[in-house]
Amino acid sequence: MSRHFKSFSEEFKKHKALFAMAAPAFVLVLIMQYLPMTGLVLAFKSYRYDKGVFGSAWNGFENFRYLFSSGTGWLITKNTILYNLLNLFTSQLLAIIVAIMISEIHLKYFKKFTQSVILLPYFISWVVVGVFIFGLFNYETGMIDGIMKAAGQQPVNFYSTPAIWPVIICVFNSWKWVGYNSVIYIAAITGVDSEIHEAAAIDGATIFQRIKYITIPSIRPTIITMILLQVGRILRGDFEMFYQIVGNNGQLFNATDVIDTYVFRSLLQNADIGMTAAATFYQSVLCFVIIMIVNGIVKHIDADYALF
Amino acid sequence: MLKKGKTRMLSLALTAAMTVGCMAGCGSSSSSATATSAAASSTAAAGAASSASAGASATAGKLDTSKEVDLVMYVVSDRPAGQDVVDENLNKLLKEKLNCTLKINWIGWAEYANKYPLLFSSGEQFDMAYSATWLNFANLARKGAFKSLNDLWPTYAPDNFAMQSDAAKQQATIDGQYYCVPTLLSTYTAYGPMYRPDLAGSDWDGKMETFDDIEKYCDSVKAAHPEVEPIDMYSSGPETFLLWEENKGMEYVDNGARFMWYDTSAANPKVIASYDEPTVTDFLTMMDRWCQKGFWSMSALSDTDSTKTQNGKAALKIHNIDTWAGLTVQQPTWNFKYANMVKDVAHLPYTQDCMVISNTSQNPERAMALWNLLTTDQEVYDAFYYGVLGTTYTLNDSGQFTITDPNLYSTSAMWAVRTNKLNRNQAGVPEEYNTVRQDWESKIKAGQGAEKYTSFVFDSTNVTTELAACQNVEQQYWWPLALGYTDATSGLADYKAKMQAAGIDKVVAEAQKQLDAYVAAQGK
Incomplete structure (x- = not known):
């Protein structure tokens, strides 16, 4: 203990400037992330406005009951995890492919233009995307059914076909995030020493060989970090996306409901702060467990790639 | 060695960047709530102090x-x-x-x-x-x-x-x-269709008093103007069952729980769930038929456009008289008509x-x-x-x-x-708006019929969990059912099973207990 403290104080003396620079971020994290955690006690309380967070009475696990009472808890947990895994896999894979392709473009202006176009969906709000999707898929005036009718085909009622929605959601999620995620990979690829590429090219490596043996191994740490960070959020459904795409369409809920949308719908009429806190608590604890396990596995395989 | 150091640095920098990013995004709402609540206790104390001193001046009689x-x-x-x-x-x-x-x-x-x-x-x-x-x-x-x-x-x-x-x-x-x-300001439980006579074909008889009249009107609109949706439905859910029940003199237990009803004309009304309502099958069969006829969109529940009636995309909307008054001002040339279909009009709380x-x-x-x-x-x-x-x-x-x-x-x-x-009143609202409301006012007798129940407020404290689960089932299973998207018979059985799993029996029992107590207190 004392040795640790001593080494810390030595470290502090040695790198005063670095500590000073880290201080604002440290304070910010403390205030914005750690202090609010005390609010988690709300999950176990029957909240009253006049008594406040700490004055309200305890009520055990009462607030958690609605999540599991009617058997929906397991379904929405499963949906949330599966959607996040699917979206994690597709959007990261696409982002890597896009990043490699963009970095292989050598015309400067065309490169910038392509990158901007791919990034653009990131700035479009889900509300607007939801309207696009309704315009594409609705039964009466939707574009897709319009084309099918014109081609003499039987139109499909997408909004009563739950099985198709995981695909639609995954496609739009990738479309929206691929540009943003690829920026990070492009940065990582740019950091690769160009001499290695030149040497490989002189030795006769084709472009695919260079990507396979130089680019991908070089950005592997970035890929793993990105994936780990996403895994840390695996129980958080992207509320905006699901809510704007699916809306109040009950027929699709079994295939599209995630924890966040279920909580929103159940408590909209009856905003109970304790019950919403319980849902967040459940998500946070499970996220914590999962990230610890995954990080432990990564550490076991190669300690360099672990987050901590 | 150098390479290893570099990758570490890169991952660390990335981690830092991502953490800050997450913080800015997901942390903001929860943190602001808690941060300010720390200040709450001190201001509350100050508030109490000032109201105490003010209480002293109140005894003096004048502000x-x-x-x-x-x-x-x-x-x-x-x-x-x-x-x-x-x-x-x-x-x-x-x-x-x-x-x-x-x-x-x-x-x-x-x-x-x-x-x-x-x-x-x-x-x-x-x-x-x-x-x-x-x-x-x-x-x-x-x-x-x-x-x-x-x-x-x-x-x-x-x-x-x-x-x-x-x-x-x-x-x-x-x-x-x-x-x-x-x-x-008095407002009324009156509810019903507001509609445009100009969109109906010449075969329409001009009557609007019952659900059958709505169907005839919509048939006529569908034939004369196939581009218009006969009934305005969007993602806020169907209003038809509410109207169906109130048309029979039934009232909901709670505005947020439109799946429990009681008969306001009974001396000791019994609370029943929607699926136990004797006419529910007739209602669902009718809605199934209306849906097949294309009275509303097959994708209505994902449609967020709430302005279809006022923009001429839909012909008939079910809502209250104030919404109708608003429409007559917005589109004076369309001559919107209104029909109340609630059997026993009372004041809204x-x-x-x-x-x-x-x-x-x-x-x-x-x-x-x-x-x-x-x-x-x-x-x-x-x-x-x-x-x-x-x-x-x-x-x-x-x-x-x-x-x-x-x-x-x-x-x-x-x-x-x-x-x-x-x-x-807003200029341009038809005179009918006043006369109809005066007519309702004159028919309301304090403490009788539906008016007797306007002060009933359901206290959900004891059944919060069950109510939240039921509200979810209502939206997931009842809305598509009431819009005719799911089969009337098997859909109803499914809805009933889900409602019971969510604990509706406990909610109904609680509502019955409170309603009985309310009736007993009124009798005194």
């Missing part, structure tokens, strides 16, 4: 207006561009009459569901707020969000207090305390628009005095509700108002301030 105070009021709506002009004009008046100023803060429609409850937990100091049954007034009151008005109301707003009906006062009472000042005093208020006495002034003085009411004469609104010879520019300012969002006496 002390020697000190100028700044009052703050919260309303739910989007802030209009012309608010500053309205404020300036109003504050000149208030300064002179009550030595105070009023600042109005707006909570936008996009964020009210999250932000409104947080208002009372954040500890922010403000005096008055709009509240309503649909904003969960009773629930918030039970959880201690508002100041009790037992002394404040009769003392500082005596004129307002004197004008309130017994029913209104009873509705404002939660756990033996007054917690809000209800509106003094007066708490459907009400004003509450925040627990953190520093000047509740002045706030109540202001409320008294707003609800009794035409000049102040006009300046508060309609804005500046000539700038935001104009009046015609019969005292009806016209909004100059809806983008500048329409009317205040503090709907609770309206009273039968001071409220003005």
